[in-house]
Each structure stands twice: as structure tokens, then as C-alpha cells.
Amino acid sequence: MSTSIGIVGGGILGAALLHLLTERHPDCSFTLFEKESAPALHQTGHNSGVVHAGLYYTPGSLKATLTRRGVALVKAFAEQHGLPYDECGKLLIATDEAQVHRLEQIAETARANGVPGIEILRTLEQIRRVEPHANGIAALHSPTTAITDYAAITRKLLDLSEQRGAELRFGARVTGVTGSDSGAVVEVGGERLAFDRVIVCAGLQSDRIAKTTGGGRFPAIVPFAGSYYTLAQPKADLVKGLIYPVPDPAFPFLGVHLSRMIDGRVLVGPSAFLSFRREGYSSLSFSLRDSLQIAGTGAFWRFAARNIRSAVQQLEGNTRRAFARQSRDFISGIERRDLLPGTRGVRAQAMRSDGALEEDFVIERSGCVTHVRNAPSPAATSSMAIAEHIADMIDLGAGGSGATGGTSAAEERRA
Ligand SMILES: Cc1cc2nc3c(=O)[nH]c(=O)nc-3n(C[C@H](O)[C@H](O)[C@H](O)COP(=O)(O)OP(=O)(O)OC[C@H]3O[C@@H](n4cnc5c(N)ncnc54)[C@H](O)[C@@H]3O)c2cc1C
Incomplete structure (x- = not known):
């Protein structure tokens, strides 16, 4: 019986992992579970589309090494499959x-x-x-920082994986993943499906699924909303590529920037505010469960106390007028009326129990279950390199027979 692999999450990480594993291990069977009706509907479909070159990350960190490798892989994939990729700088x-x-x-x-x-x-x-x-x-x-369309890349990765025989299950909300040293069980829609390995790439929900496996409460996801305006013509023509401020070291995000998108729009933003809903894309989005979960940890209040100065700055700087003013630092003449309503994304940023934000990617393996617990920006850039890192971690062996002896979990699938 072939080794069976379950992947939770149809964002770019789940897709990149599925694509890599189906290529490396054609003799395994694969199922990807995504709770939405289509891929890339959360972070992967709500970002600025930048292929980050690796300017800021601590040398030797996962972010630094996997971003450099990720750039090469994303570029090669886009070129090979005729997907947009523009080294606009x-x-x-x-x-x-x-x-x-x-x-x-x-x-x-x-x-x-x-x-x-x-x-x-x-x-x-x-x-x-x-x-x-x-x-x-x-x-x-x-000069090599680029822009691309991560949602299109995700769809292509999934199409190719499906052609290699992977099963894609949309509308499949996973409610729990339990594991042991010899296999794992995915609970989905009242079914309990057994696999030899399960990898969870659930973005904004990653801490919740990790908990069902018995993982620690931390790192806990704190959702940070990022709202953008779109720069109207003729001002949009004044921006050729990507114009960023020098990041404030006291602040975890990159600041309000002007970024040309692959579809020609120029975005101005994003803001960085706590989101009262993990997967909420309007400024009025609210979830009691999500809000209580943030406010109910001492870690959050320690974080809030430490970041009060930048929170106040963000509050003051979050109006359309303030975005226009910040844009004028870089391009003269941008007025409030040039900023049209744009998009909003929610970042899955993990926080440690001491209230510090996790700076690096965090991937935890326990027996047959692996959880991606922190993959914020630039994880779209690094996605294919993160996939390589996980593929090496989960130890399927060169030929793909990672079953740990005895009955393969696949044999018990519907038991
Ligand atoms: C505003 C913003 C700007 C950004 N800009 C950039 C950028 O320019 N460049 C860059 O490299 N990165 C950027 N990022 C970061 C990047 O988008 C993310 O790091 C990346 O998309 C993470 O991919 P993912 O697959 O882990 O998460 P997601 O895309 O969020 O996918 C997770 C998937 O898991 C699914 N899921 C969750 N729970 C379950 C469940 N219980 N059952 C089944 N499925 C489930 C979700 O529905 C979702 O589809 C940005 C992010 C944001 C929000």
C-alpha cells in the first residue's frame, strides 16, 4: 500500500508542498483539504504580490535562507508556466x-x-x-525585487498536482488532526480519515488546528489587518515599481508603501491594525470568538503595553489624508482625492507567550503531524523553499515510502 499524505490548507504553502511532494514521491497518495470553495482566498489572495529579495531578515534565519531560495524557485516556476513575473525593482x-x-x-x-x-x-x-x-x-x-500573482501561482501548483493524481477537496473544513508515531487522523465533515503523514498549512487558523493535535497554545495567531488604497490616474503613472519607507525598527511591519501590482494598479498601504475577525475583509468585520481569543491572553496585553507608541502612530496615520501625506514624502502632489478605496488583507502573525511577535518562520513536527505555525510575509515569496524544508523534515525517504512499518494508515483509511 502506498504512503498517504494529507495536507490541510489551499493557500500557497499547502499548494507548493503538494506540488513538490507529488513530484518527489509519485508513488504516494495525496489529499489536500481546503475549507473554502476555491484556493487562495485568504492571505495568498490578499497580499501586495511582492517577491521580496531578502533585504531585512537576520542572516542565517529561516526567513533569510528560505526567501533567497524561494525567489529563485518562484521566478523559475512563473517563467516555466507563463505566469506573470516582473523584476520592477x-x-x-x-x-x-x-x-x-x-x-x-x-x-x-x-x-x-x-x-x-x-x-x-x-x-x-x-x-x-x-x-x-x-x-x-x-x-x-x-533591482531584483519583483512582483507576481501569488493566487495564479497557487492555482497552477494545484492544477499540476491534480494532474499527477492528488485529490483536492474543497469545502472541506478540518476540525481536528490527531497524530501518533505511526500515523495521523484528519477529522473532516464527520469523517475520520487516516494518513501516514499530515501537514497543516492553515494560515490564520494554524494555532487552532495545532491545539487539536495537542500543540501548545503558543505561538498564538494575532490577526493584523492591512488595508490599502488604490492610487488613481494620472498619479499612478508616476510610480514605476516599488517605493518603500525605511522600516521603523520599533515596528514589526514595513510601513506604508507604494507598490505597483502585476495588473497595473498601484496600491498605497497597508495599515497595520489588529483585526477583530481573522478572516474578515471589511473594516466592520467582527467575530466575538476571534476578539475574545486575542484579548483573553496575557501575552497580548504584554504586547500591547510594549507597542503603545506605534499603535498610537498607526491610529493617527490610518486616515486617507495621512496615507496621502506619507505618500507625498516619496512622490510630490499625491492628494487625498487620489486615493481610491482598495483592498484589505489579514496577516497571520504569531505571538509568543511573553507577548513578543515571532520573527522567524515556525514549523513544528510531532511524530507524523507537522504544523506550520508562523508563516507571515515573506512566506508567499518563500513558499516553494518552505515546501522543500518541510519535505526534508517529514522524512519520506528518497523513494517516498515513509510508512513506519506495520499497517499503512492508508489501509485503515475508512476503518
Ligand atoms: C496584507 C498582506 C500583504 C502581504 N504581502 C506579501 C508580499 O508582498 N509578499 C510576500 O511574500 N508575502 C506577503 N504576505 C504574506 C503572504 O501572503 C503569506 O505569508 C502567505 O500567503 C501564507 O500562505 P499560507 O498558505 O500559509 O496561508 P493562506 O493563504 O492564508 O492559506 C491558508 C489556507 O488554509 C485554509 N484553512 C484554514 N483552516 C482550515 C481548516 N480548518 N480546514 C481546511 N482548510 C483550512 C484557509 O481557508 C486558507 O485557504 C502578505 C500578507 C498580507 C495579509
Whole structure:
């Protein structure tokens, strides 16, 4: 009997993993469970589509190594399958001297991570050779930072996996995953299905499913909403690629940026606020369960106390007028009326019990069950490299027969 693998989650991580495993282990059987009616409806379909080059991440961390590898894999996959990929480049623009010093530190980190072509531009003339309408006193240029369509990549990964025989089950909400050293059981729609290995890539729900396997309460997911405006014409034509601020080290996200999307729109944002609903895409979205779960941990209040300054800054900076003002630091003449309502995404950011945000990707394996517990940005960029990392972790062997002796779980599937 062949080894059976279950994957929970039809975002880019679940899809990349399924695609890799079906290629590496054609003799195994695969089932992917996704609770929605289609793939990529959560983080993967609500992001800015940037293929991050690896500028900021601590050298040697999973984020740093898997992002560099991920860029190469995403680029090759997009080119091989005729999917959009545009190396439009990115500028991190400094508007005061303190930021110039931080730019130099980021340039050092980026070079240590092996990001190619990193250069500090020290005159307006040099900046304008890259972005003809930008302002700033210096900028870091990353020429290989790119944009793509992660939802299209996810759909392609799943199509190819299905062609190789994988079963895709949409509308299949997994309510529990239990495991032992010899197999795992997925509970879905009243059924209990046995597998030899199960890997959970459930994004915003990852801590909840991990708990059903007996995993710790932490890292716990804290949902951070990110709202964008769309820049109206003719101002959108003033942005060629990606224009970012120098990140504030006291703040976990990258700040309000102007980013060209692969469909030609230019987004301005995102904000970074707690979301009162994990999978809520309007500013009025509210879930009592989600809200209580955040507010009910001491860790959250420790985080809140530590971040009160940036929370107040975010609150003040979250109006359309404030987004326009922040955009004008980089491109003159952007007014409130140029910002049209845009999209909103919710980031699955994991928090530790001491209230600190997990900086690196977190993947936990316990026996036959593996949980991705923290995969925020740039995990879309790193997705195919994260898949390689997990494939190595789950120990299926070169030929794919990872069954640990005795009866294969697949034989008991409907027992
Ligand atoms: C606003 C925003 C901007 C971002 N910008 C970028 C960027 O520019 N570049 C970048 O690299 N990354 C970016 N990211 C991060 C990136 O989108 C995510 O890291 C990545 O999409 C994570 O993929 P995933 O498959 O883990 O999660 P998701 O895409 O959220 O997929 C998880 C899937 O699991 C399913 N699921 C959950 N629970 C269950 C269950 N019980 N049963 C069955 N299925 C279940 C969900 O329905 C969902 O489809 C951004 C994220 C956000 C929110």
C-alpha cells in the first residue's frame, strides 16, 4: 500500500508542498483539504504580490535562507508556466539622516543574505534614474525585487498536482488532526480519515488546528489587518515599481508603501491594525470568538503595553489624508482625492507567550503531524523553499515510502 499524505490548507504553502511532494514521491497518495470553495482566498489572495529579495531578515534565519531560495524557485516556476513575473525593482527611500544610517545597515544585511545588485543611491539624480518622480535624500535600490500573482501561482501548483493524481477537496473544513508515531487522523465533515503523514498549512487558523493535535497554545495567531488604497490616474503613472519607507525598527511591519501590482494598479498601504475577525475583509468585520481569543491572553496585553507608541502612530496615520501625506514624502502632489478605496488583507502573525511577535518562520513536527505555525510575509515569496524544508523534515525517504512499518494508515483509511 502506498504512503498517504494529507495536507490541510489551499493557500500557497499547502499548494507548493503538494506540488513538490507529488513530484518527489509519485508513488504516494495525496489529499489536500481546503475549507473554502476555491484556493487562495485568504492571505495568498490578499497580499501586495511582492517577491521580496531578502533585504531585512537576520542572516542565517529561516526567513533569510528560505526567501533567497524561494525567489529563485518562484521566478523559475512563473517563467516555466507563463505566469506573470516582473523584476520592477524596489527603492527604500530615506527622508532624513537617521534613516540613511538605517539604510546602510539594511544594505549590509541584504548583502550578507546574498541579495544581488544592492546599491545605496546618494543623490536625487541617481534616485530619479530608477523612479523618475521620486523624492528623498538617499535610497537603497534592490533591482531584483519583483512582483507576481501569488493566487495564479497557487492555482497552477494545484492544477499540476491534480494532474499527477492528488485529490483536492474543497469545502472541506478540518476540525481536528490527531497524530501518533505511526500515523495521523484528519477529522473532516464527520469523517475520520487516516494518513501516514499530515501537514497543516492553515494560515490564520494554524494555532487552532495545532491545539487539536495537542500543540501548545503558543505561538498564538494575532490577526493584523492591512488595508490599502488604490492610487488613481494620472498619479499612478508616476510610480514605476516599488517605493518603500525605511522600516521603523520599533515596528514589526514595513510601513506604508507604494507598490505597483502585476495588473497595473498601484496600491498605497497597508495599515497595520489588529483585526477583530481573522478572516474578515471589511473594516466592520467582527467575530466575538476571534476578539475574545486575542484579548483573553496575557501575552497580548504584554504586547500591547510594549507597542503603545506605534499603535498610537498607526491610529493617527490610518486616515486617507495621512496615507496621502506619507505618500507625498516619496512622490510630490499625491492628494487625498487620489486615493481610491482598495483592498484589505489579514496577516497571520504569531505571538509568543511573553507577548513578543515571532520573527522567524515556525514549523513544528510531532511524530507524523507537522504544523506550520508562523508563516507571515515573506512566506508567499518563500513558499516553494518552505515546501522543500518541510519535505526534508517529514522524512519520506528518497523513494517516498515513509510508512513506519506495520499497517499503512492508508489501509485503515475508512476503518
Ligand atoms: C496584507 C498582506 C500583504 C502581504 N504581502 C506579501 C508580499 O508582498 N509578499 C510576500 O511574500 N508575502 C506577503 N504576505 C504574506 C503572504 O501572503 C503569506 O505569508 C502567505 O500567503 C501564507 O500562505 P499560507 O498558505 O500559509 O496561508 P493562506 O493563504 O492564508 O492559506 C491558508 C489556507 O488554509 C485554509 N484553512 C484554514 N483552516 C482550515 C481548516 N480548518 N480546514 C481546511 N482548510 C483550512 C484557509 O481557508 C486558507 O485557504 C502578505 C500578507 C498580507 C495579509
